[in-house]
Amino acid sequence: QVQLVESGGGLVQAGASLRLSCAASGRTFSDYNAAWFRQAPGKEREFVAVITWSGSNTYYADSVKGRFTISRDNAKNTVYLQMNSLKPEDTAVYLCAAARYYTSNITTDYDYWGQGTQVTVSI
Numbered sequence: 001q002v003q004l005v006e007s008g009g010g011l012v013q014a015g016a017s018l019r020l021s022c023a024a025s026g027r028t029f030s031d032y033n034a035a036w037f038r039q040a041p042g043k044e045r046e047f048v049a050v051i052t053w054s055g056s057n058t059y060y061a062d063s064v065k066g067r068f069t070i071s072r073d074n075a076k077n078t079v080y081l082q083m084n085s086l087k088p089e090d091t092a093v094y095l096c097a098a099a100r101y102y103t104s105n106i107t108t109d110y111d112y113w114g115q116g117t118q119v120t121v122s123i
Contacts, residue, residue: 001026001027001112002024002025002026002027002029002032002098002111002112003024003025003026003112004022004023004024004096004097004098004112004113004114005022005023005025005114005115006020006021006022006094006095006096006114006115006116006117007020007021007022007023007117008020008021008117009094009117009118009119009120010118010119010120011120011122012086012119012120012121012122013121013122013123014086014087014088014121014122014123015085015086016086016121017082017083017084017085017086018083018086018119019080019081019082019083020036020080020081020083020094020096020117020119021078021079021080022034022036022078022079022080022081022096022114023076023077023078024077024078024079024098025077029074029077029098030053030054030074030077031053031100032053032098032099032100032111032112033050033051033052033053033098033099033100033101033102033103034050034051034053034070034072034079034096034097034098034099035047035048035049035050035051035070035096035097035098035099035103035110036048036049036050036070036079036081036094036095036096036097037094037095037097037107038090038092038093038094038095038119039092039093039095039116040091040092040093043092045095045107046061046092047061047105047106047107048060048061048064048068048070048081048094049061049064049068049069049070049081050070050103050104050105051070051071051072051079051103052103055071055072055074057103058070058071059103059105061105063089064083064090067083067084067085067086068081068082068083068084069081069082069084070082079096081094083119086119086121087121088121088122088123089121090119090121091119091120091121092118092119093116093117093118093119094116094117094118094119095113095114095115095116096113096114097110097111097112097113097114098110098111098112099111
């Protein structure tokens with residue numbers, strides 16, 4: 001089992017920045033690829049970014065490319081999402097996920113999920 005706990009969300013104005021953290025415990029987190037997804041009210045869960053277990057490769061949704069950066073510190077069992085130039089359409093609950101074998105944008109490929117942290121971007 002891997003337990004994931006997100007933090008760092010909040011209410012910010014458009015153009016601001018936030019850094020989300022996802023702290024992992026349980027099995028060796030460095031064995032897992034890690035991703036961020038988001039879900040807005042009434043919408044499907046949406047892929048944001050993924051990072052491989054070593055941190056050597058990252059992939060982003062087109063909607064956040066150039067504004068968001070995913071990173072990880074395996075010594076701290078933590079994955080980060082640096083979000084810059086936030087827009088109102090980024091408002092959602094942001095969830096961290098871990099996958100043993102995949103680096104995909106498909107929710108069912110992920111084995112473990114956190115509870116999420118709310119990000120609200122006002123005009």
